[in-house]
Amino acid sequence: MEPAVTYHLKHVDKHTGARLGELVTPHGTFPTPMFMPVGTLASVKTMAPEELDEMGAGVILANTYHLWLRPGEDIVEQAGGLHKFMNWDKGILTDSGGFQVFSLAELRDIQEEGVHFKNHLDGSKMFLSPEKAIAIENALGPDIMMSFDECPPFFESYDYVAKSVARTSRWAERGLKAHKNPDWQALFGIVQGAGFKDLRQQSARDLVSLDFPGYSIGGLSVGESKEEMNHVLEFTTLLLPEHKPRYLMGVGSPDALIDGAMRGIDMFDCVLPTRIARNGTTMTSNGRVVIKNAKYARDFTPLDPNCNCYTCRNYTRAYIRHLIHTDEAFGIRLTSYHNLYFLLHLMQQVREAIANDQLLDFREAFFEQYGYNKPDAKSF
Amino acid sequence: MEPAVTYHLKHVDKHTGARLGELVTPHGTFPTPMFMPVGTLASVKTMAPEELDEMGAGVILANTYHLWLRPGEDIVEQAGGLHKFMNWDKGILTDSGGFQVFSLAELRDIQEEGVHFKNHLDGSKMFLSPEKAIAIENALGPDIMMSFDECPPFFESYDYVAKSVARTSRWAERGLKAHKNPDWQALFGIVQGAGFKDLRQQSARDLVSLDFPGYSIGGLSVGESKEEMNHVLEFTTLLLPEHKPRYLMGVGSPDALIDGAMRGIDMFDCVLPTRIARNGTTMTSNGRVVIKNAKYARDFTPLDPNCNCYTCRNYTRAYIRHLIHTDEAFGIRLTSYHNLYFLLHLMQQVREAIANDQLLDFREAFFEQYGYNKPDAKSF
Numbered sequence: 001m002e003p004a005v006t007y008h009l010k011h012v013d014k015h016t017g018a019r020l021g022e023l024v025t026p027h028g029t030f031p032t033p034m035f036m037p038v039g040t041l042a043s044v045k046t047m048a049p050e051e052l053d054e055m056g057a058g059v060i061l062a063n064t065y066h067l068w069l070r071p072g073e074d075i076v077e078q079a080g081g082l083h084k085f086m087n088w089d090k091g092i093l094t095d096s097g098g099f100q101v102f103s104l105a106e107l108r109d110i111q112e113e114g115v116h117f118k119n120h121l122d123g124s125k126m127f128l129s130p131e132k133a134i135a136i137e138n139a140l141g142p143d144i145m146m147s148f149d150e151c152p153p154f155f156e157s158y159d160y161v162a163k164s165v166a167r168t169s170r171w172a173e174r175g176l177k178a179h180k181n182p183d184w185q186a187l188f189g190i191v192q193g194a195g196f197k198d199l200r201q202q203s204a205r206d207l208v209s210l211d212f213p214g215y216s217i218g219g220l221s222v223g224e225s226k227e228e229m230n231h232v233l234e235f236t237t238l239l240l241p242e243h244k245p246r247y248l249m250g251v252g253s254p255d256a257l258i259d260g261a262m263r264g265i266d267m268f269d270c271v272l273p274t275r276i277a278r279n280g281t282t283m284t285s286n287g288r289v290v291i292k293n294a295k296y297a298r299d300f301t302p303l304d305p306n307c308n309c310y311t312c313r314n315y316t317r318a319y320i321r322h323l324i325h326t327d328e329a330f331g332i333r334l335t336s337y338h339n340l341y342f343l344l345h346l347m348q349q350v351r352e353a354i355a356n357d358q359l360l361d362f363r364e365a366f367f368e369q370y371g372y373n374k375p376d377a378k379s380f
Numbered sequence: 381m382e383p384a385v386t387y388h389l390k391h392v393d394k395h396t397g398a399r400l401g402e403l404v405t406p407h408g409t410f411p412t413p414m415f416m417p418v419g420t421l422a423s424v425k426t427m428a429p430e431e432l433d434e435m436g437a438g439v440i441l442a443n444t445y446h447l448w449l450r451p452g453e454d455i456v457e458q459a460g461g462l463h464k465f466m467n468w469d470k471g472i473l474t475d476s477g478g479f480q481v482f483s484l485a486e487l488r489d490i491q492e493e494g495v496h497f498k499n500h501l502d503g504s505k506m507f508l509s510p511e512k513a514i515a516i517e518n519a520l521g522p523d524i525m526m527s528f529d530e531c532p533p534f535f536e537s538y539d540y541v542a543k544s545v546a547r548t549s550r551w552a553e554r555g556l557k558a559h560k561n562p563d564w565q566a567l568f569g570i571v572q573g574a575g576f577k578d579l580r581q582q583s584a585r586d587l588v589s590l591d592f593p594g595y596s597i598g599g600l601s602v603g604e605s606k607e608e609m610n611h612v613l614e615f616t617t618l619l620l621p622e623h624k625p626r627y628l629m630g631v632g633s634p635d636a637l638i639d640g641a642m643r644g645i646d647m648f649d650c651v652l653p654t655r656i657a658r659n660g661t662t663m664t665s666n667g668r669v670v671i672k673n674a675k676y677a678r679d680f681t682p683l684d685p686n687c688n689c690y691t692c693r694n695y696t697r698a699y700i701r702h703l704i705h706t707d708e709a710f711g712i713r714l715t716s717y718h719n720l721y722f723l724l725h726l727m728q729q730v731r732e733a734i735a736n737d738q739l740l741d742f743r744e745a746f747f748e749q750y751g752y753n754k755p756d757a758k759s760f
Contacts, residue, residue, distance in 0.1 A: 042702070046709040071677060071702040079680055079698055087694045297451060300459055314467045318459055322422070322451040329426040329709055 003213035004186040005144060007032075007245040007266070014357040017237065017264040018350070023059075023245055025091045025143040026184050027083060030058025032245065032266035033350055035257060035343040036093060038274065040066050042076070042086040045274045046333045047340070049088045055309065055341045056348065059091030059143075061269045064136050065100035065128075069119055073139040081141030093144040093269070095249070096133045096175075096190075099151050099218070110150065112167065130174040134187070138180045145179075146216060147172040149190040154224040161194045162202075168192050169206035176210055188214040188247060195228055197235055204239035214245040217265070221250045226379070230259050237264035253379040254283060254346055255372050258363050261350050268347075272380060273339035278332050280324040283342045283380055287371035289317075291335065296321040303334075309341035310334075383593035385524060385566040387412075387625040387646070394737040397617065397644040398730070403439075403625055405471045405523040406564050407463060410438025412625065412646035413730055415637060415723045416473060418654065420446050422456070422466040425654045426713045427720070429468045435689065435721045436728065439471030439523075441649045444516050445480035445508075449499055453519040461521030473524040473649070475629070476513045476555075476570075479531050479598075490530065492547065510554040514567070518560045525559075526596060527552040529570040534604040541574045542582075548572050549586035556590055568594040568627060575608055577615055584619035594625040597645070601630045606759070610639050617644035633759040634663060634726055635752055638743050641730050648727075652760065653719035658712050660704040663722045663760055667751035669697075671715065676701040683714075689721035690714075 004026060011020040021032045037044045037052060040063040044052055052060060062082055067073060079085040082092050098115075101108060105117035105126075114129025133148035149168045152161050172189045179187050189207035193199035207215060217236055220229045233248070240246055245266045251257065252270020260268060273283070280292030284304035289296075291303065299317035311320070311334040323331025346366075353362035371377055384406060391400040401412045417424045417432060420443040424432055432440060442462055447453060459465040462472050478495075481488060485497035485506075494509025513528035529548040532541050552569045559567050569587035573579035587595060597616055600609045613628070620626055625646045631637065632650020640648060653663070660672030664684035669676075671683065679697035691700070691714040703711025726746075733742035751757055 041706045041708055042699070043708045043710040046713070048710065048713070070706050071698070075678055075698060075702070078678060079696065085696075085699055087699075298455055298458060316459065316465075318451070318455060319422070319465055319467075322455070326421045326446075326450050328421055328423045329712065330423040330428065332709065333426070333428070333713075 001183060004182060004184050005213055005245070007214070007243060009242060011355055013262075013354045013359045015360050016262040018261045018354045018359045019264055019266060020351055020354040021245075021266060023091075023266070025059070025186075027092070027143050028058055028090045030091060031351055033257070033261040033347055034059065034267055035252065035347045036061050036267060036269040037340050038063075038269055038271045039086070040271070041070065042067060042082060044340070045278070046329070046336045049086065051310070051337060052088070052340070053090065055337070056344045057090070057340070059093060060088065062092055062094050062140065062142065063097070063100065064094045064133060064140065065097035065104070067140060068097060068136050069121055073136045077139040077141065083141065091144070092142040094137050094140055094142040094146065096137065096146040096148040097128055098133070098149045099250075101128055102151050112170075130171040131178040134175045134178040138185065142185065144186050144188060144214065147175045147187060147189050149192055149218055151192065151219050151222070152194060154194050154219065154222050154228070156194060158196055158199075161192075161196055161199055165193050165199050165203045169203065172207055173210055176212070186213040188212055188216045190216040190218040190249070191236060191240075192219045194219055195224065195232055200232060200236045201239055204236065208239070208241060212244070214247065215240045216247040216249050218249045220248065221256070226256065226259070229256065230263065233260060233263040233265065252343060254343070254370060255367065255379060257343065257346060258350060258359075258366065261354070262359060262363070273343050274336045276380065277335035277339045280331075280335065282335050283339055285369060287369075288378060288380060291317060291320050292324040293321070303338055304342070307338065307342065307345070309338050309345075311338040311341075381563060383566055384562060384564050385593055385625070387594070387623060389622060391735055393642075393734045393739045395740050396642040398641045398734045398739045399644055399646060400731055400734040401625075401646060403471075403646070405439070405566075407472070407523050408438060408470045410471060411731055413637070413641040413727055414439065414647055415632065415727045416441050416647060416649040417720050418443075418649055418651045419466070420651070421450065422447060422462060424720070425658070426709070426716045429466065431690070431717060432468070432720070433470065435717070436724045437470070437720070439473060440468065442472055442474050442520065442522065443477070443480065444474045444513060444520065445477035445484070447520060448477060448516050449501055453516045457519040457521065463521065471524070472522040474517050474520055474522040474526065476517065476526040476528040477508055478513070478529045479630075481508055482531050492550075510551040511558040514555045514558040518565065522565065524566050524568060524594065527555045527567060527569050529572055529598055531572065531599050531602070532574055534574050534599065534602050534608070536574055538576055538579075541572075541576055541579055545573050545579050545583045549583065552587055553590055556592070566593040568592055568596045570596040570598040570629070571616060571620075572599045574599055575604065575612055580612065580616045581619055584616065588619070588621060592624070594627065595620050596627040596629050598629050600628065601636070606636065606639070609636065610643065613640060613643040613645065632723060634723070634750060635747065635759060637723065637726060638730060638739075638746065641734070642739060642743070653723050654716045656760065657715035657719045660711075660715060662715050663719055665749060667749075668758060668760060671697060671700050672704040673701070683718055684722070687718065687722065687725070689718050689725075691718040691721075
């Protein structure tokens with residue numbers, strides 16, 4: 001059987017491991033490396049689907065844990081699946097809910113069978129297992145689904161992570177068996193193992209033997225340094241098959257996107273662009289602009305003079321600052337639009353650089369202009 | 381000198397006083413009767429200018445008091461005026477700030493010279509006079525500006541209202557003298573007088589003698605009954621010149637829009653459609669739908685089956701309910717869009733009915749379908 005999504009490798013950058021490719025899904029094809037906007041509750045916060053399409057998003061995320069709780073996967077299924085429910089006809093990827101159970105829920109009890117926990121909304125007791133997670137994802141109906149995994153803290157003990165990785169592999173196999181729609185939904189396995197090379201190797205070996213149509217790398221961007229993350233990526237992507245897509249979960253700062261692409265990552269997601277937008281913080285070609293600051297009150301230039309997005313073509317920093325300052329919802333629309341466009345456009349530039357074997361040069365120029373080379377540079 | 385805006389009367393409904401016409405402004409012409417969306421802080425809450433244009437809004441409001449406080453009229457002026465500041469190239473109308481001073485501010489002290497008060501944001505002492513209000517409106521640069529008036533409570537004593545009306549007339553004259561841009565900004569006088577016929581007559585007489593390019597009717601929709609409001613409108617519009625536009629301030633419930641049009645009103649504004657939208661309440665052809673209610677959780681039909689707006693063409697009640705229920709900002713975009721479209725579309729139907737001398741029939745059918753004929757019907 002042909003897998004539900006297929007990856008086509010087009011070119012590898014001569015000087016790095018960066019891959020130019022495309023992912024063919026039941027809801028369209030998108031080029032890689034790609035940044036995927038996050039629509040946790042079946043909505044990328046403040047954005048209309050038409051706007052995501054306009055800015056070039058070929059795939060977005062939704063969140064299994066949150067949609068399970070509200071509105072319930074049965075309602076989404078009854079609506080005809082996530083695509084119809086939210087009026088988005090391009091690609092959709094859902095995580096397995098595992099990350100949220102481990103980060104949001106209370107009093108979790110991890111057993112071989114699954115995880116007992118109290119949900120973060122009303123404290124009700126709930127249970128999530130590989131079979132249950134896959135059943136929810138089957139009902140939600142995304143093009144790409146994630147295995148139910150445990151995401152241990154980066155600095156957990158070797159022994160704990162070893163046991164966790166082994167369990168995550170067993171859970172991956174159970175999920176694969178429970179998956180009802182492999183012909184139109186692609187289930188990815190998630191490589192864990194924290195910072196331990198041999199455990200990452202074990203995890204990758206286990207999952208590759210199960211022949212998933214794609215592989216995610218989890219357990220990163222959870223508090224470790226950029227150097228540690230890049231180090232793990234360097235040896236982990238080498239363990240994954242060349243003809244399958246690789247997705248680095250939860251990463252969205254501009255430097256990490258470029259550095260991840262250089263190490264052979266094809267897909268990224270993060271709430272960063274929309275989350276910081278709600279607080280009046282934006283990413284521009286010249287680095288971070290905290291647009292809510294008073295110093296922009298009389299700045300009648302665009303947010304980013306080098307940006308061609310809806311926000312930058314039509315509005316000034318002074319107007320956006322005014323809207324954010326007065327809690328006007330349209331201000332957050334404008335900063336969210338810009339931040340998402342910025343990362344999607346960055347990935348477009350990354351793809352062009354790979355095609356021309358110039359990713360290292362692009363990285364150097366981008367880092368310099370964004371301010372990453374300054375002392376005490378922030379990540380975004 | 382030609383006034384900055386001119387009104388053209390096209391047809392009067394045979395059976396009522398309803399007028400079909402158009403208002404020509406420096407930023408385009410719009411048909412009347414018209415409902416004007418309110419963009420208090422230079423943004424119609426959650427909406428993009430393109431969306432307002434798409435739904436047929438030819439003119440919107442902005443608020444002098446709020447923009448004076450934030451960002452300050454000097455910043456808007458430096459931006460090139462409200463149109464450029466907020467990226468809206470159709471008509472803009474600003475009130476004078478009087479209503480907010482009387483409804484929001486604390487410790488106000490009304491003198492002949494003007495009003496001393498403490499602002500509602502930080503309690504600073506401020507002073508607003510006819511000259512100051514007009515100077516702010518000149519700086520903001522709308523097409524239509526309002527005189528600085530006092531809006532007394534509807535059930536104030538005759539003596540108080542008589543003195544207030546006389547002062548509002550003197551303030552109107554002072555504002556007219558202070559107005560610097562009559563060639564491109566039309567200043568309207570505001571008829572006050574609460575429910576007293578002779579005071580409304582006095583107010584109208586005073587203002588008409590000053591030959592304003594348009595007249596507003598203020599002091600209504602402030603707690604009096606619909607019958608009282610309609611009664612005041614009946615004798616007040618008769619006092620105003622036929623060839624000038626008439627604007628009923630602060631009215632936006634569907635019944636009041638139709639009843640106002642029947643009494644010769646050309647323009648209306650109200651925060652109602654966007655305010656109730658934020659709370660998950662919508663207006664539909666079959667009456668009020670509180671979309672956040674649990675009973676819509678599995679309703680996969682459009683919000684209003686008879687509506688052709690963006691929201692109703694693309695989304696279900698179940699999805700909108702989910703978004704409102706989970707505090708997703710896009711839900712409020714969808715309900716705001718629909719409610720604004722609903723009122724703009726209602727006015728389009730009103731205009732068609734006037735053109736065909738069928739406004740009474742339209743009113744009857746609309747009231748029946750909306751539910752206004754039911755016992756204990758709500759206003760929206």
